[in-house]
Ligand code: HEM
């Protein structure tokens with residue numbers, strides 16, 4: 001990174017005989033997808049600013065298996081899960097934070113049955129705690145008073161009932177939050193879940209991400225706030241398809257906070 | 264001959280209840296064709312869900328118009344059934360309004376029944392208008408053509424006729440009491456209060472007592488026979504929900520919606536593969552073979568669990584799931600309601616097949632996959648859980664979709680090509696994209 005923030009790996013911590021406060025689970029999108037890497041970097045900047053003692057698995061991390069499981073390949077899923085759990089348990093990991101709701105859901109709900117028991121937090125929950133503990137301060141800055149809508153990721157809001165944490169962060173940014181007509185546990189999918197991200201959609205009249213983008217655009221917001229790298233891609237594509245990319249930005253909440261703080 | 268009506272009534276009652284019990288037994292047999300699944304944990308939470316969602320109609324009122332009208336019809340039904348108890352006792356013993364000894368309280372009860380009968384009538388008429396005149400989208404999907412549409416309307420006609428008969432019967436009874444007819448009139452004056460049927464009674468004023476008795480008896484008989492017929496209609500209809508909503512909400516899944524069950528059979532195999540100590544050629548222990556399932560996932564209704572089959576029989580075909588489904592709302596073939604209806608159709612066909620072949624299933628060249636539910640439908644699902652969230656009776660259409668996908672992928676390797684590529688990538692480089700795992704931390708040094 002430009003500012004050369006140090007991102008230590010678990011292996012490095014282990015070599016020093018130490019363990020970090022929290023493991024940052026980056027996820028496949030966060031590691032490889034160009035758009036999602038920006039979210040990863042923004043979140044890392046916030047972690048560094050708050051002085052959080054964190055580490056990543058680096059090359060020892062592998063796909064949680066979420067897309068395999070939801071495609072129906074339980075076998076591949078469990079292979080991935082068992083491999084990851086072995087690594088995590090070997091490092092005696094207790095607490096995990098991730099910016100991906102799919103990784104979050106899989107590790108929090110589906111790993112315990114296979115021997116992986118950790119405290120798992122979505123990055124919006126973790127950031128909220130950092131602010132509450134006054135380790136991180138957030139002021140409105142450039143988003144103050146701006147019309148912003150939030151797209152709830154299915155695997156966060158509906159699947160795990162987490163919809164307040166991201167909204168509390170937006171509140172801290174002093175934005176004017178405009179809800180879409182379907183939100184929170186009744187939110188409308190971006191179209192990426194269930195491994196749809198990795199295949200062509202079935203024949204239909206419209207793509208799901210276009211339908212959701214239309215709902216978001218109806219709010220006349222300047223920013224569509226997201227909290228999932230896959231939703232982010234889907235909504236970004238939707239906005240481009242509607243030729244609105246000059247008027248409307250799609251940003252992860254971590255990016256919004258980092259940019260408000262001029263990090 | 265004096266007791267002929269009583270005898271006929273008892274025969275009708277026994278036949279009606281008997282056939283109902285026969286059908287319920289068949290229903291339970293069919294549900295038990297499903298695979299075993301433990302849904303007995305956490306009883307307190309289960310009772311709470313049943314009380315809230317079925318008894319309390321908690322999720323119905325999310326859609327205020329149909330929800331509130333349904334609450335009226337539902338309450339009306341339960342309350343008016345108290346009166347059916349009196350009707351049955353009167354029928355067996357030839358008495359007239361056996362509970363009238365309750366005095367003022369009886370008047371109150373009858374008044375309440377009448378008011379609810381009127382409310383049910385109004386509610387059902389609004390339901391009919393919503394279905395047949397207002398073009399409400401969720402009633403118009405392709406799976407609602409033919410029998411499902413007729414079924415929905417028949418239920419409403421049934422209710423209208425029953426309520427009208429109930430009120431007609433009361434109006435004739437009131438007139439007979441007023442005229443002092445034998446058997447009807449009581450020394451205590453008029454028994455029962457008739458806030459609704461008193462407005463029908465004036466039409467009967469000029470009729471003779473024998474004519475009135477014919478009207479009263481006819482209404483009484485058709486009403487109670489109608490109820491018995493309706494009771495037996497349930498098994499063939501989405502109206503079965505009035506019974507099954509209760510067990511279905513009790514047995515509904517309690518885990519977070521995002522948590523999909525880990526297949527135990529797969530866990531065992533994976534453990535074996537990962538364990539360097541394991542001897543792959545070891546003889547299986549005695550009986551161990553039975554534990555390995557014949558197949559992964561579901562291609563047939565009987566591969567589903569009993570809880571999923573109970574779901575299918577409970578479905579009210581309301582389409583709240585489908586109207587929230589992102590795939591369906593963007594024109595894909597998938598409709599979670601249709602998944603439930605197709606599952607019910609298939610398990611019914613299997614049940615009928617078993618009945619026709621003296622208790623054993625005879626291969627009929629069909630299965631749930633392809634013949635009832637297409638692959639195109641299964642692959643359109645985003646696993647978003649919107650259908651699960653929307654269902655007011657605790658049904659999980661997504662779990663059936665997932666089980667069938669598991670069959671397609673693990674038994675048939677029949678995933679769409681793009682997905683196969685993604686899965687090969689996960690297998691080879693631990694990410695759904697073709698990147699090397701060794702490059703996973705490159706973002707740290709990139710700018
Ligand atoms: C026990 C007495 C009940 C009666 C007499 C009853 C009656 C009815 C009727 C007449 C309809 C058809 C409405 C239409 O045509 O649109 C209906 C639909 C429905 N009922 Fe019931 N019901 C009962 C119990 C329940 C229970 C316990 C539940 C659980 C919450 C339930 C859930 C539903 C649902 C979801 C629909 C579809 C209606 C819609 O939203 O379109 N019912 N019911």
Ligand code: SF4
Nearest residue numbers: 588644645647648650
């Ligand atoms: S989980 Fe699947 S079937 Fe259910 S609403 Fe979402 S896309 Fe539709």
Ligand code: SF4
Nearest residue numbers: 578579581582584654
């Ligand atoms: S599954 Fe539930 S929401 Fe869908 S049609 Fe059946 S009862 Fe209605």
